[in-house]
Amino acid sequence: EVQLVESGGGLVQPGGSLRLSCAAYGFPLSNFPMHWVRQVPGKGLESVSAISENGYNTYYANSVRGRFIISRDNSRNTLYLQMGGLSAEDMAVYYCVREWPPGSNDYWGQGTLVTVSS
Amino acid sequence: DVVMTQSPLSLPVTLGQPASISCRSSQILVFSDGNTYVNWYQQRPGQSPRRLIYGVSKRDSGVPDRFSGSGSGPDFTLKISRVEAEDVGVFYCMQGTHWPWTFGQGTRVEIK
Numbered sequence: 001e002v003q004l005v006e007s008g009g010g011l012v013q014p015g016g017s018l019r020l021s022c023a024a025y026g027f028p029l030s031n032f033p034m035h036w037v038r039q040v041p042g043k044g045l046e047s048v049s050a051i052s053e054n055g056y057n058t059y060y061a062n063s064v065r066g067r068f069i070i071s072r073d074n075s076r077n078t079l080y081l082q083m084g085g086l087s088a089e090d091m092a093v094y095y096c097v098r099e100w101p102p103g104s105n106d107y108w109g110q111g112t113l114v115t116v117s118s
Numbered sequence: 119d120v121v122m123t124q125s126p127l128s129l130p131v132t133l134g135q136p137a138s139i140s141c142r143s144s145q146i147l148v149f150s151d152g153n154t155y156v157n158w159y160q161q162r163p164g165q166s167p168r169r170l171i172y173g174v175s176k177r178d179s180g181v182p183d184r185f186s187g188s189g190s191g192p193d194f195t196l197k198i199s200r201v202e203a204e205d206v207g208v209f210y211c212m213q214g215t216h217w218p219w220t221f222g223q224g225t226r227v228e229i230k
Contacts, residue, residue: 062218101172103172
């Protein structure tokens with residue numbers, strides 16, 4: 001069974017950093033591009049970042065470019081999102097999402113909540 | 119960024135009756151490979167989004183056949199032939215043709 005399990009969310013001060021992890025189960029992570037999508041509770045969905053199967057190609061939303069870094073360790077079947085320069089605008093539930101087929105996201109994790117507050 | 123505009127934003131429906139949600143894109147969504155990457159998701163209260171439709175009209179495994187997707191050009195539609203109680207939630211269209219992938223604002227479906 002395919003499962004995506006996020007971790008690493010929590011409370012961080014404005015300007016601080018946080019690293020999210022996403023452990024993949026039931027499939028080889030190396031075969032799929034992966035994404036991070038966020039959602040402010042009660043609001044809509046926003047694509048944050050994406051990474052190709054081998055990690056060579058990365059993509060970022062304008063709102064996070066230069067502050068967030070997406071990476072992956074296929075040997076550990078794990079996806080990461082290093083977040084820096086956090087502000088209230090980054091407060092959201094962050095979902096780890098698999099891309100399949102191209103141009104679509106099929107499996108979503110349960111999400112991890114990031115709260116930015118002093 | 120591509121703007122996906124959904125309508126209506128709120129949709130009260132009667133059980134057993136049909137429902138339709140529209141999504142209009144601000145740019146052409148045909149990718150260089152000739153495919154159009156439009157998807158539909160349902161998010162039930164307290165849950166992660168669940169994909170219903172991909173590639174405009176392909177239904178995911180396990181999705182009831184009362185759900186169907188259609189469209190071309192800038193206009194796409196999700197139809198529910200007969201609404202059931204479990205269909206309550208927020209429905210999103212999403213384009214996966216141009217980065218960043220973008221979602222519609224969401225349509226909240228509720229039972230009258």
